[in-house]
Amino acid sequence: MYQQVQTPASSSRSHLIISLAVFFSGYLMVFWPSLARMEGIWRHSETYMHAYLILPISLWLIWRQRERLAGLPMQSTLWPALFATPFAMAWLLAYAVDVNFVSQFAAIFFLQLMIWSLLGHQILRIIWFPVVFLVFLVPFGEAANPILQQVTADMVVHFLRLVDFPIYREGLYIYTPAAVFEVAVACSGLNFLLTSLVLSCLYSYLHYSRWYKAVAFIALTLVLSIIANGIRAFLLVVIGEKSNMAYGFGADHYYYGWLVFFLVIMLAFWLGAKFADDDAPAATENKVPEQRTVPISKTTLVCLALTLLLAGSISRNIADTPTPEQPAQLEQHNQDIAGQSNWGIQFYDGLSRDHWLTEHSVELFMASYAHRQEHGDMITWHNTLYQPEQWSITAQHHTGSLLNGYGILQLVNTRGQQRAVLYWYQMGEHKTSNRVAMKLLQLAALLRGDDTPGYVFAASVTGDQSIEDIRQQLLAAKQQHLVDLAP
Structure with a gap:
């Protein structure tokens, strides 16, 4: 009769895995309102639909490093847990007055610091990018729409004048002999810009080990994305004008836009590949380090647990004022x-x-x-x-x-x-x-x-x-x- 003997290392690792499951479950329970609102924005806005891919990409990047991670000790550490507490407070305050932008960022920052705290410094050095990459789960950037609209309108007018096109501009309206074109919010190019930012960050991580190359490539891609949106808007105006609005503003409106964006991104990747580093992050290492005992910091676990419990209990007690089906009318004017x-x-x-x-x-x-x-x-x-x-x-x-x-x-x-x-x-x-x-x-x-x-x-x-x-x-x-x- 044989009896299975559990080593201290495997026992500690099992305890930490259980702790991870418990804390991630607690995180979802506390921050679920903000996470659900984020998903609602992804679902209803084409600008943020790429966010559905962020978590799978992060998990895949971690999976690539599985052999390097296999023998590292998951040693919980206190400092990230302490830094996570202010973000839980910021989330509570923003959640209380429905500032979704702040509450969603605070929820993701808390998650990143919790991962760091539970897994420790050594593991985070390997998976730092997949953890940081989670910030793209947050729908952000809408405040840039007015600036991007102005930049797009400026480029369209500049390109049209280069080809001697008769135009008149007033604000975001561009008048041509055939029609009046508006550089609307949907034409700002924010969706192109955010998609370029996500792709360029991922590409830089996979192909560069020197930070200045990564920064330069990201900046180049963003500039090309803005220029591409200006070219797209310019081509749509020309197509609409020449076809007497028969083409360019139906379903083909999106096809032209994404075709231009695809060509520009391919150009950026082609240029970026010429400067790729040979010592970029490797996928795996063949040699698996020896397993070591996994120490668990009870102070860290208590700190995280108290933060989650406090944030959860306070958020559950925040009362919502009932909203009337029809707003009251304070001034009786009897006018429609x-x-x-x-x-x-x-x-x-x-x-x-x-x-x-x-x-x-x-x-x-x-x-x-x-x-x-x-x-x-x-x-x-x-x-x-x-x-x-x-x-x-x-x-x-x-x-x-x-x-x-x-x-x-x-x-x-x-x-x-x-x-x-x-x-x-x-x-x-x-x-x-x-x-x-x-x-x-x-x-x-x-x-x-x-x-x-x-x-x-x-x-x-x-x-x-x-x-x-x-x-x-x-x-x-x-x-x-x-x-x-x-x-």
Whole structure:
């Protein structure tokens, strides 16, 4: 009769594997709301669909190093666990006021530090890139859309003038003899830029061992991606103009774009291969190091466990304000201005919402939101101060201080109609046109137990008056109708 003897090394390794499973399960339970929202963005946005491949790629990169990892001790370490605690706190604060960008980054940073803490320094030296690569799970970059739109419009105009094409530009609208073209958000090239960033980082890791080569290749690929998007937009304008809009803006719109992107990426890879390092990270090593005892730091495990338990318990106790099926109407105007106006301001799922017209033909809008609601949020991507598909910004101004000011947008549409919008967000007595500042004001109110809702106010007027006349008209409407509506 034989009895299997378990060595100390295999016993410790089994304990650590169990610890890994427990902690990853706890991580999923605590941070699931942020992870689920990330996946929802991937599913509904073509810009971020590449994120579905990030985790499989990271796991494959780790699998390539399996022989190098086989004999290394998984020695948990305390410092990364301590560094992970502030990210858990940041996640809690951002989660409390629905700042998805911050909460999602904090959730991924916590995961990376937890992996480092549980596996130790030696293993992380081997798998550092697959762990860092997980940052691309987070949908980011939308703040760059306005800049990318301007850059794309500049390139299109430049290329068209090089070939003596008759054009006129106003904001993001490009007028040609056959049509009016808009460099919309979908034309900014953000999807090309993010895909290029992911591919260039992966390519650099696999082919370069010198950091300056990797940085240079990534920068080159991003520049080529921006240029490629400009060329794509230029070709679409030319194709649409020459075919009298018969081609270039149907299903073939996407085919042309991705064909140009594919050619540019292949060019970047071809150039990058010429400077590849011979000592780039190897896939595996044939020699398997001798197995060693796996020490487990109880202090590290306790630190991570307490952080997860605390974050989980606090997040479960954050109450959501019930959202009414229809926002209340605070001002009884009996007007269907929203159905008659082409302004297109839209703020969904608020506690209240009003949109009316003054006797001087100035449109006014106000809506209120709780700090955290069952559905919706005031500062979110689908709440906009105008209809982006119809209007283009020609200028924007911010007046006053950060916590006592307002913003003005000047808009134009494809018919040449002009509109100006004066707006601000308000929390208590503080008024700001900065969305980040408004979120911080909501967070401060939440922490001190103040459940007073936040507000968005806007006034708009159409016409081609001077900027100063429009500003004075909007300020007069603001002073007369909007100032005293919020407590």
